Amino acid sequence: MVQQTSDIMPITAEAASLTPRSRVGKQLSIVAPMHDEAEVLGAFFERIEAATSQLGVEVEIICVDDGSRDGTLASLLARAAADPRVKVVALARNFGKEAALTAGIDLAGGDMVTPIDADLQDPPELIAEFIRRWEEGYDVVYGERADRSSDTAVKRGSAQLFYRLFNRMALLPIPESAGDFRLMDRRVVDALKLLPERNRFMKGLFAWVGFRQIGVPYVRPTRAAGASSMGYLRLLHFAIDGITSFSTAPLRVWTVLGLAAAAGAIGYAVFLVIRTLIVGRDAPGYASLMVVVLLGFAVQMIAFGVLGEYVGRLYQEVKGRPIYIVRAKVGFDR
Numbered sequence: 009m010v011q012q013t014s015d016i017m018p019i020t021a022e023a024a025s026l027t028p029r030s031r032v033g034k035q036l037s038i039v040a041p042m043h044d045e046a047e048v049l050g051a052f053f054e055r056i057e058a059a060t061s062q063l064g065v066e067v068e069i070i071c072v073d074d075g076s077r078d079g080t081l082a083s084l085l086a087r088a089a090a091d092p093r094v095k096v097v098a099l100a101r102n103f104g105k106e107a108a109l110t111a112g113i114d115l116a117g118g119d120m121v122t123p124i125d126a127d128l129q130d131p132p133e134l135i136a137e138f139i140r141r142w143e144e145g146y147d148v149v150y151g152e153r154a155d156r157s158s159d160t161a162v163k164r165g166s167a168q169l170f171y172r173l174f175n176r177m178a179l180l181p182i183p184e185s186a187g188d189f190r191l192m193d194r195r196v197v198d199a200l201k202l203l204p205e206r207n208r209f210m211k212g213l214f215a216w217v218g219f220r221q222i223g224v225p226y227v228r229p230t231r232a233a234g235a236s237s238m239g240y241l242r243l244l245h246f247a248i249d250g251i252t253s254f255s256t257a258p259l260r261v262w263t264v265l266g267l268a269a270a271a272g273a274i275g276y277a278v279f280l281v282i283r284t285l286i287v288g289r290d291a292p293g294y295a296s297l298m299v300v301v302l303l304g305f306a307v308q309m310i311a312f313g314v315l316g317e318y319v320g321r322l323y324q325e326v327k328g329r330p331i332y333i334v335r336a337k338v339g340f341d342r
Contacts, residue, residue, distance in 0.1 A: 026145025026220065035066040036139070037118030041108035042071055045126040046079040052126045053087060053094075059132035063139060065120075069094045072112045075102030088339045095339035099332050106208040107332040109188060113197060115340065121197050123188045123210075129228055130189035137224050138191035147219035150190035152183060154225035183223055186211065195219065206331055 038056065045052070053069075060067045071094065073081045081098055088094040097111055109123055120142060124130045130151060138149040188210055192200075199217040215221075 037116035039112030
């Protein structure tokens with residue numbers, strides 16, 4: 009059964025082009041997943057307030073506490089008590105950024121939804137430009153990191169390598185240097201909410217739903233305070249999740265390598281038979297035999313590892329556990 013969003017219009021010549029919109033009477037939902045961000049919250053809300061005060065739209069700020077161990081949740085609750093625009097979602101534990109982002113998007117009620125990181129490496133001032141492009145008719149306006157000099161050389165290099173590998177292997181490429189920071193029309197959000205997978209790679213999901221998308225370049229600044237909880241090992245796991253969620257290329261590579269190895273083995277066997285018939289049998293060589301055996305074993309182990317990654321993801325999906333569990337919600341009844 010094909011599921012559809014509720015307000016799909018027939019495709020006409022007029023609908024095929026950009027249709028201007030108006031922000032009058034619209035609501036913007038800002039979704040901020042947070043994990044141990046107590047140090048930066050003051051600056052975050054100050055910048056959000058300054059960036060949204062002149063937008064001409066109603067604003068709600070949904071802060072998702074992803075199992076923080078510092079004073080993040082207490083600070084958010086105090087902020088929600090003082091500012092009716094702030095709504096707090098406390099998850100039952102640390103489910104990861106992708107799950108926290110999903111929780112915020114699921115609860116967002118705005119006509120436009122903007123995910124943003126609390127560390128202020130996504131400048132809130134860019135939201136005004138996002139809304140302007142949304143008014144032109146674009147359904148998704150994403151921030152495009154034109155300059156990542158604030159990141160370390162290792163992080164810049166690994167990010168560039170990941171995007172190149174992903175876009176070569178995946179059937180649907182994602183914009184290079186684009187993160188989660190973007191503005192999405194309500195139709196796009198409703199489409200995202202139809203996707204139930206547990207292993208979530210949000211950048212891929214944002215691209216998968218389609219609609220009319222455009223990038224807005226910006227210079228990525230340094231963190232306002234604190235340190236990122238995304239270490240290199242977690243980034244590696246994140247990259248593997250992204251590639252295996254949107255591409256079967258790693259499996260196909262090993263299919264091709266297996267066929268090539270089989271063809272080479274058969275060819276070599278034929279060569280040995282012919283050589284034995286012509287020149288006689290050679291003395292067996294221990295070194296060459298061990299090289300062949302160890303090489304074959306290494307190739308098999310790598311292939312089993314790739315296969316295991318996909319089997320593990322099937323296992324997670326089949327169990328059907330929820331993506332996240334909400335412990336408490338504050339401010340949504342106002």
